Amino acid sequence: MDFSYSDKVQELRKKLTEFMEAYIYPNEKIYRNQLNQQSDRFGSVPPIIEEIKQKAKAEGLWNLFLPDNEYGAGLTNLEYAPLCEIMGRSVVGPESFNCNAPDTGNMEVLVRYGSEKQKKEWLEPLLTGEIRSCFSMTEPDVASSDATNISTSIVKDGDEYVINGRKWWSSGAGDPRCKIAIVMGKTNPDAPRHEQQSMILVPMDTPGVKIERMVPVFGYDDAPHGHAEITFENVRVPAENIIWGEGKGFAIAQGRLGPGRIHHCMRLIGLAERALEDLCKRVQERETFGKKLSEQGVIQEWIANSRIEIEQARLLTLKAAYMMDTVGNKEAKTEIAMIKVVAPNMALRVLDRAIQAFGAAGVSDDFTLAYHWANARTLRIADGPDEVHRRQIAKLELKKYS
Known part of the structure; x- marks a missing residue:
């Protein structure tokens, strides 16, 4: 298995990172403020997000999730993984590039199973971000x-x-x-x-x-x-x-959830990376009992464990993506199930350490940690709870010896 990034992916990573630094991170608070100023929080969309989306589209950072060359960027799952990770660092990120759930999964369903009329009526406006x-x-x-x-x-x-x-x-x-x-x-x-x-x-x-x-x-x-x-x-x-036809709903769901699950995991790795960055910066700025937090042994252990766990989760995610590309989603179901258990739990541990390092500030809305923790905890349930995935992993493992 070769997980090295192609020149195309390296260029996209560079462009995405620069875009995040120029337009996403600086506008997170603006997005939140615009949303909170609305009398009906569900009545309209913060204008800043549409401005960002137009910039992303103009730079070709659009629909990167779709492997289909006709509709998307033509990237494999393995190529998309590091890009999805970068987007996942911000709540505003995925939508800015039209790579947000559940639209990604719904577009994939329409690409794979939709009629030509369904694609014309619903897929096309989803691809352009109109709806x-x-x-x-x-x-x-x-x-x-x-x-x-x-x-x-x-x-x-x-x-x-x-x-x-x-x-x-x-x-x-x-x-x-x-x-x-x-x-x-x-x-x-x-x-x-x-x-x-x-x-x-x-x-x-x-x-x-x-x-x-x-x-x-x-x-x-x-x-x-x-x-x-x-x-x-x-x-x-x-x-x-x-x-597709009557009776095909379960089969569609299985086809839809494979990519959806691994995309969540890719985003969670980016989220955990940002949390670890926040943790490292914070502990070097704060002092307790006469020395910096970063000099405390327990803090150093948190940092080391976080780096280890992020790398482990990333490698398993890349292996699952590689298998989806080479042998198909069905054959990669064990790896998809494993990473769907591993990634949310890893992100929760890293976020919890970062929250602890931030103290009371960590559970406030002044920083992104509390919201990201809530999101990561939800993903231990969404797209199948941990227990269902563990059950499948165990059954597949036992099958080898029956």
Whole structure:
């Protein structure tokens, strides 16, 4: 396995790093201030983000996540990894380059499984950043870590489908630019277990679609993105809105979640790198009991352990990306599952040390650490909880000896 960066990737890393330093980091507080000044935090988007996005597009730093040359930058998963890591250093980063979840996963679904009409109507405006989207899979009334439990009904009625159900954690639905949802539900409860589910495109302005509330994460509302609870009551959409075909929902979900999971891990490594940088800078500026914090043995141990853990997680992420590129997502499922467990837990440990070094300031909103901790903790659940991934890893390991 060769994890060295090509000249193309090196150039993109340089451009991305310079862009982050010039436009992302200096505007993080401006973004937050503009958002907080709005009377309705979900009513509009801070103007600064659109300004940054136009700059990124002009510099060719756009849709880097898509390996498809027709729609994206044509990068492999391995090539994209260090770039996604850089973007993940800031909450504002991924969207600035049109590489933010859940839009990335939804665009990948449309590229791989969408009809030409679906691509024209929804993929193209997503690729240009004109609109945003959400993914409605998780439900409050069932254990959604097992996707076969999904109970929302999608019933054929002539040349339409009628959708009824309740979803939550539909991330992105709060954004006023969110125009389309990919909804997962059951079209045939009597089919084999993994062929009961389907995915369908539902425009957010369709009658019967109602956003009930935004669900906070550790007290953060994540405006204007938001994590919505949505009810679908007798929602009618054309039959042509079904993606790929009836009974393909579970297969689409598996195809969608592989890249989505590893992208989260790539971003988490960047987040952890920034936390370690913040920690190192802070402990060299502060003194307690007559000497700098950086001279305290326990602090040095935190720094050393953080560097070790970040490097371990990065190597496993790169191995998973390499395998996705060379043998496919299905064959790389063990490595994807492993990194999905490793990366959030690693990031949480590094962030926790940084928070501890910052003291009371670390748990405030004056710095990014508290929000990043909440985000990293959520990712031990999102896209499958640790326990589900560990279960899969164990089953695959045991299979070798059965």
